[in-house]
Amino acid sequence: MGEVDPAFVQELEHRPKQGIIEAEGLPIIDLSILSSSDATPDHSQALEGLVKQVGNACRDWGFFQVINHRVSMEKREKIFNASGKFFAQPLEEKNKIRRDEKRVLGYYDAEHTKNVRDCVKKLT
Known part of the structure; x- marks a missing residue:
């Protein structure tokens, strides 16, 4: 394997903490709730939960995997x-x-x- 271009190497203080990655795993966001036309309070709470999951994944990881997106x-x-x-x-x-x-x-x-x-x- 060849040399890695230094432009792709992050300084140590900007790299993810290894223990956090191993303990938490990759954030997986399930979008199936968006396919539902349910207008119940439970559905509203589920949507709020989805928004929080996306926000947490963006803040803590900077990315996430999406499932049940129907694409x-x-x-x-x-x-x-x-x-x-x-x-x-x-x-x-x-x-x-x-x-x-x-x-x-x-x-x-x-x-x-x-x-x-x-x-x-x-x-x-």
């Missing part, structure tokens, strides 16, 4: 393939839709998390 595998594969094609283009092409002060949505390649570039890999 088909075919749709997810199309999205992943389209994004792969976009990011495989030359920088000149991606810059045609670069985000700026007037265009708040668009391509932006200077994103950093605690000054470390994000490393994205497809999970199998």
Whole structure:
């Protein structure tokens, strides 16, 4: 295995604490409650609980896994393939839709998390 680009290495103080990861496990958010049209107080409480779960996962982990989202595998594969094609283009092409002060949505390649570039890999 080759050398790791230092841009992908976080300083020790920014790395997750190993004991926390082993003790808690990956946050899994079940969205099945969103498919229900139930208008009972229990449903409202379940929605509040879902919002808290998402907030806690974002605050404590910075990410989470979503289950029961009802997005088909075919749709997810199309999205992943389209994004792969976009990011495989030359920088000149991606810059045609670069985000700026007037265009708040668009391509932006200077994103950093605690000054470390994000490393994205497809999970199998």
